[in-house]
Amino acid sequence: MPVLKNARHEKFAQGLAGGKTADEAYELAGFKPNRGNASRLKSNENILKRIEEIKAAVTERAIEKLAVTKERIVEELAKIGFSNMLDYMRAGPDGDPYLDFSGLTRDQAAALSEVTVEDFKDGRGEDARDVRRVKFKLHDKKGALVDLAKLLGYVVDKHEVTGKNGGAVQIKHSGALADMTAEERAFLRQMVERRATGNNSDDE
Numbered sequence: 001m002p003v004l005k006n007a008r009h010e011k012f013a014q015g016l017a018g019g020k021t022a023d024e025a026y027e028l029a030g031f032k033p034n035r036g037n038a039s040r041l042k043s044n045e046n047i048l049k050r051i052e053e054i055k056a057a058v059t060e061r062a063i064e065k066l067a068v069t070k071e072r073i074v075e076e077l078a079k080i081g082f083s084n085m086l087d088y089m090r091a092g093p094d095g096d097p098y099l100d101f102s103g104l105t106r107d108q109a110a111a112l113s114e115v116t117v118e119d120f121k122d123g124r125g126e127d128a129r130d131v132r133r134v135k136f137k138l139h140d141k142k143g144a145l146v147d148l149a150k151l152l153g154y155v156v157d158k159h160e161v162t163g164k165n166g167g168a169v170q171i172k173h174s175g176a177l178a179d180m181t182a183e184e185r186a187f188l189r190q191m192v193e194r195r196a197t198g199n200n201s202d203d204e
Helices: 007-017 022-028 035-042 045-066 070-081 141-151 182-197
Strands: 089-091 097-099 112-122 129-138
Touching: 007 022, 007 035, 007 045, 022 035, 035 045, 070 141
Parallel strands: none
Antiparallel strands: 089 097, 112 129
């Protein structure tokens, strides 16, 4: 819907959309403080529609500004989901692994959730030596892969439907089916079973 014709109503809607309380938005719009009137105006259908429109426009601008697209989300999840510990480590002459971030790319860095550097003394007295311990942690690969699979449609969430208090769903027949006799329902069931098995003949 377009900008509200009533300028104060428009300003009131903008205030609410911006996170103001009804009372705050009411005063900012130029009205005298009145909690009851502010509450009633907040419930106005045109005001509610305008608030949703303003919020939607703000969200759209934010998405455009950040270039948030499905393709970009897929790309970021893939960086985490397909990350590999060997991208961050090298093997020394003795075969022992050591961290090597010298050739780290931006894509590989995106998978890092934490890097900790700890300096301490190892040993005592003259034999003590300075040691630097570096630890790193990757984001949850499994979680990223699950999110990626859902986003691409490879995984479909299933929801179990239950009745009251978790019990079985109660089905209430209505209309013509409810008015049928037991014999008529039995005949209908027989016809449905025949149709399901592909036997549409009336001959036994």
